Amino acid sequence: MRRAAAVSMLAALVASLTVVLAGCAASRPGPVTLRMWAMGREGEVVGELARDFERAHPGIHVEVQQIPWTAAHEKLLTAHVGGSLPDVGQLGNSWISEFGTLKALMPLDPWLARGGLTRDDYFGGIWDTNVLDGVTYGVPWYVDTRLLFYRKDMLARAGYASMPTDWKGWKECLRALKQRGGPGHYGIFLPTNEWMTPVVLGLQSGSPLLADGGTRGAFREPEYRRAFEYYLGMFREGLAPAIGFNEIANKYQELARGTFAMMVTGPWELGEFTRRLPDSLQSQWSTAVMPGPDGPGASFAGGSSLVMFHGTKHPDEAWELVKFLSEPAQQVRFWRLTGDLPARREAWADTALTADARTRAFGEQLTRTEPCPMVPEWEEIATRVYEQADRAIRGATSADSALATLDRLVDKMLEKRRWIASRRAAGTRRS
């Protein structure tokens, strides 16, 4: 009985709230409050930029809510289902396809067409991570990519003044490092439970990873197979230890010890290397772009985008905020505050960004990035990629059967997409 009373009270409360909200909506022409969600470190500092935005746009108030990365995905999805998404937000670009599929994001093309921002203002590969089936759902905010961090002194001792830029040279360099180091020493650390390297090598080799509009795996095709063989070779020749990142206590310590001379990792490591490597090595490490099959190769296009959520009542104001945060000056400021690399080409004209050779390598790498397949299943597919690679590395299976298994697993995961595609095709034929 008490429950029933509570239910009726709740109903009354909801009814009165609706009246209040309706009243608000009617008398709106006051200041507009934009709600923005941002994650982690970005969420901590974006408020500072938002204050400047408010000064330039007196009618708009920005309310930033900071969300920890670990809870972001769930919070966004529950907010979408519950209809309580904010107006603007930061979205990891690997989530664009998922939220785009869910129709949680506002297509930005009408605003883009009105002028302001175009693909040419950005690094192409990064921009493309925001486009799903020809519709643009986000504007890149900052970028993340992977490249080589290496020890110059060890390369020099092995006879290399700089990092080779193609696959052949890379492997020869690793062999030389291995030979100098002897047993227990390797050329490179490639954690076997990370998908980044096998995927990046595949993209470099020209593999689309998924075929037929993201409905089938393309891992048995010659392009991916070539990359896979190259990757496996690193372990079979003992150039990389066959261990995951849980099996190594401290990779910085091992690098300092000379257990290996290089690793593939991201921009946050610029700070970590400075903090964690001993002083004696501080002048001895550098970064280099990813070697490709024939000359400098592409790398992964990661990072976060600025998106407008479906159902926002202030799309024009939201777009103003997106545009403001995308201004080159704000991008540079954001980089100073967070260390996040600007997504906009113009921002890289800033001397501070290009003054440091280690950061400059990232700038160069960004001109060659490739998006991962834009399907909501990608994150899970990526897990399967390294799981099967790991099996082949440990000799549990041959390269051929690992790739066949991978295609089979991925095809199974994408069955729904094939069905939807065939249904859509049947629908268009009928109409």
Place this chain on the structure above:
Amino acid sequence: MTTLLAGRQARTGLALALPSVALILVFFWGPVLYGLWLSLTDFDVYAIADPSTARFIGLGNYAHAFVEADFWNALRITLVYALVGAPVSVAVSLAAALLVDAKTTRWKPFFRAIYFAPVVTTLVAVAIVWRYLYQPQYGLVNALLGKLGIARVDWLGDPHWALPAILVLAVWKNFGYNLLIFVAGLQNVPRELHEAAELDGASGWQRFWNVTLPDLAPVFLFVSVTTVINYFQLFAEPYVMTQGGPLKSTTSLVLLMYEQGFRWWRLGYAAALAFILFAVILAATAVQMRLQQQERRA
């Protein structure tokens, strides 16, 4: 006349029962049946955007679970939680209850409150403290072990130690509840029986085994059944402490279900996992009841 009265009574009874029955139908059986239907479909991220893409696939989700390594891994871990965690928890509760109930113990309400405190504390707050305790470099647990000359353990980062670490936390967090029930049960054990046994020269252990335990049997059954069910449904502890890692070594079935449902949006598959877990719990409870009955007959 009597049938008329009976009819009127029945109507009144029905009217009185209706609100609760309606609530149970709407808020319990409704979701359960909906969940059952969901478990027979492939409701997923595409279906959230466009419900017409959800397909009826019969027992497909169940068949999928039985070939999935992640499912077997989660089932194995859940069995560890239930078959190790629950007995340890019950044993700790009983031991603590005996201490609290012992004749020589003073300030009984104080100890009861202390032991019950973790039960009513928010798990998220508790988890922060325990993460400090388990911290590999500066944590109290490793500091104490260091004093004993035992090397540092990365409690939550090592796939071999994360599960025991979570179990210790879960037992600590939950044993107080059963303790109260045991204390109530112990107070119902007639003093005369103990006195008689003492006169017959029974030792403390003998009295516990032959007087206390048999008298506690119904309480024991209740406690062990509910505790085992609770441990089968363990979710919050691994969720806030390790998110199921490292290397899925702490992923319980409920956590897997949560991940599949709310991370990958395979709501159909997640619903199927829920019904599999229901079957497992039902079977485990039936076994416990059977064992207890045999015990009583013996």
